[in-house]
Amino acid sequence: MAVCHKAARPLARCMQTSQPPCFSARSIRQFTTTSRRDGEVATVPETEPIVYDPATVTSRKGEKALMKSGVMPIGSRRRRAALKSSGNLPFEQLPYQCFQEALKIFRTDREEKLKQIQTERLRISNLEAQDASNVKGGEVQKQRRLVSMRSHLEYLKIQADINDPLIKKRFEDGEGDMNKPIYRYMAEKQWRKYQQLLIAQRIDQFNIVPDVLPHFEPTADVRLAFKQRSVQHGEYVDSRVSEVPLRLKVQVFDKGERLVSIVVIDSDVPVSEEDNFTSRCHFLATNIPLSPTITSIPISQLPKESIALPWMPPFAQKGSPYHRYSVFVLQQQPGETLDAAQLKEAVQRDGFRLRSFKDKYKLDPIGMSIFRSTWDEGTAGVMQRAGIEGADIEFKRKRVEALKPKQKARGWEARHSSAKYRQLWR
């Protein structure tokens, strides 16, 4: 404090405290004979209304005031208190010693990993440039080494970023860029934890594997929706809901764009003449682009050139057991395109076999989803509008005759009903 300030302190204090109340506007007003006029109305000095920030309000009074005005406070009270007290610092600059030390360790580790990535890239390029005759083991061994080196490079890329708290936060908020390997890795890990187990269980429970395909391991996350309604794997879907084409959301976890085909198969079409079941294809489309960033496939918005068999609404005749509808996403060979017009001629809806179809056109199933359908009130209408016959057919269970012989009639009347005893009945 400057010397002048120290000297003036007693005087200043005196000036501040000795403001007599008689100097206020209220008391100076003189006596008047006439009544009070509008201009002379004594007003209470108004304090400015406190403006609460929805991101940092912590008091209950402030929250109530905000909600009354129609603005909701953001996040939990704890979050708001933390934001208020931290002075709006970026997360990685928060002044907690342990946290900062950990971040230091992580950063040094990341530097090391980046150097390793660089050296690995150099090694790969050197090996690629080398002639196969110079490499021990020839071309085969060279390719093997390149494959293992590339997989190690991918591993290093993940390890460089996996410990970053901001990357974790971005992924959890859904802001991760799927073109980067770390976000794809985290998305796949999350999928394998639950959703992949769920679809594998459905494939086993509904016998998709022996009936539709001999072997199948899903590698992509496939979700279905009809209009705004999402469909869980194996859920019963009303016929009126599935009358419109479905919307697919497919998340692949390996990089690169590829073309896929979509097939919707009904595996439980009843054939009463043969006392058997066949399958039917309800939808077939090809040459649909798919990548880790392009995930949405709305079937109704696909170009006409891609659709080989247009959407036929799922239906189940009355009395038949539930129909399983499997939606398969099949990856085409890199660079290969299928002709939808040619497929339309070649592929029959009835008796469609996915095994032979995928072998013929060299397709690789990467993901699937499933829903079920039974007879309900709207099925007849759906069939009529789609021009499908058979809405008035009902399936009834066949009677199984018992193996044991019919019981003979009992009683005196039964024993004496033959011609021998005609006299008794006259």
Place this chain on the structure above:
Amino acid sequence: MLLPRLQPPLRAAICSIGRSSQQPCINEAFAALNIRAASPTLTFVRHASHAQQGAVNKAKDGPGKRLGAKKSGEQYVIPGNIIFRQRGTLWFPGENCGMGRDHTIYATESGYVKYYKDPEKHPKRQYIGVVFERDQVLPLPRNSVRRRKLNMLATQMEVPPTIEEIEVKSDLVLKPKKERKVLQLRPGYMYREANWEIGRAAERAKVKVKEFKPRDRWTAWRKAWARKLVNKDKRIVGQRKKK
């Protein structure tokens, strides 16, 4: 029963004869060999088990439970027919067969019984299955399409199904979202309308209610009668009438 021991007195007598071998007379020797009668205190013996105990501990054998195969291989069965009765699982249920709570194997489809082993399913187990053709072999090849029977007849419906007229909208047209009220945070962390708003819901819906007249028993009776008529049909099945 404690049997008095005879051996020790006999042994003692013989020993005494041996000891006193200087006796010349045979009669005196015999006299020395007098087996003393059991002393006033008898020595009784207890053996480990007795007759009653032995009879109780005999191996049990009750009436036979008629277990075993009831249908032989390639015999025709219908759903529900018991194929094998057993204690535990000597045989496991295979294709188109089920297992009951006492491990009874029964058929779930009409067909022919097959007894087989499937090392790919389990290396040690043996299975009973039902096939639709007599010459079909079990186990089926791995990951082959399941053989199923419809077991249903397609018949014409007597009354054709009612077809309701609905307008099919494409999935691009989204319904305008219903205008929802902004719900307030109430005590107890509930997001709902205020109580006074709930109280005035009838007013908003313009529900018309006749004013209650306390002495008008005719209107009151009519209302009560109408309510009872409606509630009569709502009685839950299984609920007993209160006496």
